[in-house]
Amino acid sequence: MKTLIIVAHPQRNxxxxxxxxxxxxxxxxxxTWHPIEPQFDVKEERQLLISNDRIILQFPLYWYSAPALMKKWIDDVFGDTFALAPEFVMEDRELGLVVTTASAGDDFGAGKPEQFTMSEILRPFEAMTKKVKMKYLAPFVVHQFGYQTEEQHEQLLTDYQQYATxxxxxxxxxxxxxxxxxxKNKMNKLDNEYDIIMVQSLYDQLESxxxxxxxxxWTLSMIKNAGEDKNGNNGLD
Amino acid sequence: MATTDWINQAVSQLQQHADNYPDQAFYAVLEKVMIEQQKRIDQAQGEIDGRSWSGW
Structure with a gap:
């Protein structure tokens, strides 16, 4: 699987x-980490899109939407019927969102300070994904990065890596x-014999x-199915 | 040595030897995944035992 991460952040550096x-x-x-600049070549951007399987739009939440730069990129690159009928060139590719916000996660939702859930706020992206027949991934939302602990950062890092790959x-x-x-990848890159043995042991343990x-x-599902057959019901009691 | 003890020891060792932050973070989270896996194994085993004893 090949992934393209399109980053739009006014103060990226x-x-x-x-x-x-x-x-x-x-x-x-x-x-591919692909920061977008105010000037971009639409043809090149489209070529990048069709040479990847998972497209991730990454941006900070600005007034409950993407920064203007991302919106312009979407309008120009997806526009002019590129992503629409009759070919639907983006069909079956995945579209994910990585959204950062300075607001706390607990602030989003009915009756809470922000009133709406993040899913509701990001609904236009979901609609766009549907329109071009792509698969919409659950958005990856990062709240208050600066307040997170070291342990949360470690988790965030591997979650993000997985979202991408x-x-x-x-x-x-x-x-x-x-x-x-x-x-397995790490094992091939290590040169310390002791570390290789450790990684191999962890691999074996995780695999077994x-x-x-x-x-x-599987055994549990067999027992449940047998229970349903025996009782003549759906097993719910 | 309990399973989680040697995992912790191996992970600590690998973290110390890792020369970059992504690798260090990877090993830290790997340990959590392995503990979670063991928890799920114990839960599934417990449910099978419970259902077997109650005659399904």
């Missing part, structure tokens, strides 16, 4: 969050597969745990 995200991709393959990032089994693939969990879940 001063943004600690954007620098954090850019640096977090350093060890990953098949990801894991085709199955929302499922625990998919996340496990991603960690296994990353461990995944197999064990899969077997247990």
């Amino acid at each position: 001063e943004s600690v969050t954007q620098t954090f995200f850019r640096d977090s991709l350093a060890n990953l393959d098949n990801v 894991n085709s199955d990032f929302q499922d625990f089994s998919g996340q496990t597969k991603w960690f296994l693939a990353q461990l 745990g995944q197999d064990e969990l899969k077997d247990l879940q």
